[in-house]
Each structure stands twice: as C-alpha cells, then as structure tokens.
Amino acid sequence: MAVSDQDEKQLRIDLAAAYRLLDLNNWSDMIFTHLSARVPGSEDRFLLNAYGLLPEEVCASNLIEVDVKGENANISPESVNPAGFTIHSALHLAREDAHCVMHTHTMAGMAVSALEEGLLPVNQTNMEFYNRVAYYDYQGVPLECDEREAIVAAMGDKNSMILRNHGLLTVGRSVEEAFYRMYYLNKACEIQVEAMKTGGKLLLPDDDVCEHVAEQMANPRYNAQSIDLIWKAMLRKLDRIDTSYRD
Template sequence: MNTNMSITKTIETVGKSYSENEQELRVELAAAYRLIHYYGMTDTIHSHISLRIQEEPAIFLINPYGMLFDEICASNLVRVDVNGNKIDATDAEVNQAGFTIHSAIHLGCPDAHAIVHTHTISGMAVAAMEEGLLPLNQASMEFYNRVAYHDYEGISLDLDERERIVASLGAKKSLIMRNHGLLTVGRTVAEAFYYMYNLNRACEIQVKALGAGNKPIIPPPDLCEHTARQFEEPTFQNQEVAKVWAANRCLLDRLDPSYRE
C-alpha cells in the first residue's frame, strides 16, 4: 500500500476534497465495509475496520459510529488521529472502544496499515473456547501457530489496554480476542480482509465440526505446519490476496457501486 499523502491532485467527493491517493484508499476501505456486510460478518453498528493513511503524524480512517456497514462509502469515513481527535469538522461520532483497539495497533505495529475487527457468531464462539482455533481443516491450517490471543479485559475503553493488545498480537496477522471476537491486520485493506474472511471461515468450520458431536480428526503437527507454510509462501499468498480482492471488487461493482461515492 502507498500511504504517501504528498500527492497534490485532488478529487471532489460529495463536497469534500481529498488527495487522489487518499480517495483511492477511502474507496478500498469502503469496499471492505460493504464486503463484510455482504458476507454476513457484521454486528449492526458495532465492530470496525480502519486504515492508516498517514504515518507522521499518524492519521487513520474509521467508520462513523451509528452507521450500518452497507451504508459506508468513501466520503463518510472519518479521519482521526491517535488521540481520537477528528481531523475534519463533522458531526459523525467515533466509537471509543473501536478507537482504543485500532489506535493501539496503528501506533504499535508499523506494518498494520489496515485492521478488521468483527463480532461474528462463529468467531465469538471460538473466542470463548479454551482450546482456541483448532487445525480441523485446510482452511484452519493457514492459521496453525499463527494466530495470537488476547485475554478479555471488558469493553475496550481504557487506553492502558492498548499496550497489552499490541503485545498480544506481536508479529502475527490474526488475533482472537478472548470472549470478544476476531481481529486481523494487513499491509493493505485487501490483505486484512483476506485474513478475516479466512479466519472467520475457519471458526465456522470448527463450530460446525465440534457441534456434530463426533471426535474430530486433527492432523499431526508436522503436517499442519507444512500446510501453514504453503499458505504463507510469498508468491502464493500475494497472488491469492490480489485475486480474491479483485474478484470481490468486481462483485461490489456489479451489486452496488455506491461505495465509491
């Protein structure tokens, strides 16, 4: 992702003016909100997706609190700094818990330009399981020993939790927030979305498999590790992320291109 905001060309969007680069990033982020809605991973107005659009001083985009994900478009995303201050004059509110979680990672993880946080039923179910995510299927093995865990501390309103969230995530791309939900990060919106879709799918598989009441088959550790390494091979992974994102952007453009506005 190019987060350089030095481009001077601007684009007018619903009475607002952004650099060309920021407008492109806004469209990417709005697309992720619409796709999370399309794939049934929303929780009414709760949960969040954010994107860091400037490094120094750090500024990121997040959704207006109170708006459903299928209403999000490029122009109504809110610019905030790491202290929760809105950059632009707007009546839109920002969810305090969302700010705490997302600002923590934007501050503490340089490569985490994009963050997706969800409260899906299956994700919350696995987040409540002591054993965490199990390698029950090829989809789950992508995350074998590659998902982090953060213990529940209540609603994330206390800023001092930020350091602990960053410590829990470490260098991983996926975080299961115990008794809460799922979180993924990426260098791009496409990458963060890719991990969230796959992580939630792995959780859905686990809930269904364990709910069947039969003893599951868990492959041996060396095979699970081999499969995980296949997933993270750079060429394979980059191609997968790019193709999945391109296909989903085409889907959105067919269904409702208003996310671009």
C-alpha cells in the same frame, strides 16, 4: 515516494468496499463493527466509520479521519466508537505494517473465542493459521487507551488474533490483505463450529503436517497472488450489486 490525493481516494474506496463486504458476508454487528486504515503518508491519522452508521451505509466520502486520541481530525460533528478506536489505534501505532486493522463480531468467531482450546487445525483452511494466531484475554469493554500496551503485547508479530470472549481481529499492509486474513480466519472458525456440532471425535493432523501447510499457505508469491485476485473479484461483485461505496 510522494503521497497524492489519489492515494487517499483509493484507500477510502477500498476501506468502504471492505465495510460493504462485511455486510455482504453477514459479519455485521449493527453499528459496532470496525475497520480502519492509516491515512497514506501519515503516522497519526486514521480512517474509521462514523459512529452510528451501518456497514452498508459506509462510503468513501463519509469515512472519518481521526487522530491518535480517536478525535475527529476535521471540522465536523461526527464521532467514532471509542471502544473500537482503542483496539485499532493500539496496533496502528505499534506496528508499521498494520496499515489496515479489521475487527469483527461474527457468530463463528465469537463462538471459537469462547473455547478454551481456541482455533483447532480441523481443516486445511484452519491450518493456514496454525501457530499464527494470537490470543488476548478479555478485560472488559476496551474503552481505556492504557489497554493499548496489553493488546500490542498479546499480538506480537502475528497478523491475526482471537479476542477471547469477544471476536476476531486481523491486520494487513493493505485493506485487501487484512480482508483476506479476516475472511479465512472467520471461515476457519465456521468450519470448526460445524465440525464440533456433529458431536464426533475431531481428527487433528500431526503438528508437522499442520506446520507444513501453514508454511505453504504463507508462500509470498502464492499468498500475494491469491490476495490480489480475490480482492479484484470481490470489487467486481460489489460493483454488480451497488457502486455507491465509491461515492
């Protein structure tokens, strides 16, 4: 199927919307939060926010196209965060289905990333990720591209990852799929942190129950419909607040 300029325009709008939703959901870490997407029809070109912009400032037109080295593929002075690019490029290059990669430093995500036991099935939301979350041990700020192989190996075929002592990461075949996974992975972390705050003994369902729920949540028809309806609802919400992300 031929790729048109309209395909890239829509991708830019969707990715910019995801940045605005990141801000709206209080997931922002100032200028250090990164969401990326593979340019339609390309294997080695990606869209990323310009280094220095807040998520609330990102719009379709100011997303930067970068190559596999994280260098601006167009003639303009803007650059991207090298640490952010290392993590994203690793998965874009290794996973054909990783069209979009999202990485956040949310308070709940960072808190759970510091727990030895990681994410626990304390709630139905958490069970969606039961045995479906990868973990990557902290190696320092990921500035070197040779760390790509380790990130890819840790991720395997999973779509969600907890970067220990760091934050959260999700991939998707589309912006909306990666956003859906990030929203609920972070929500699962929030639920766990709140449950642990009570100081009570955590009630964890049996493994077979958790696996059953995870399989239910992964039902392709249910999952695809949920992602589509949620994304459309989120865009409507953004449009009621501020349509400038589309510019």
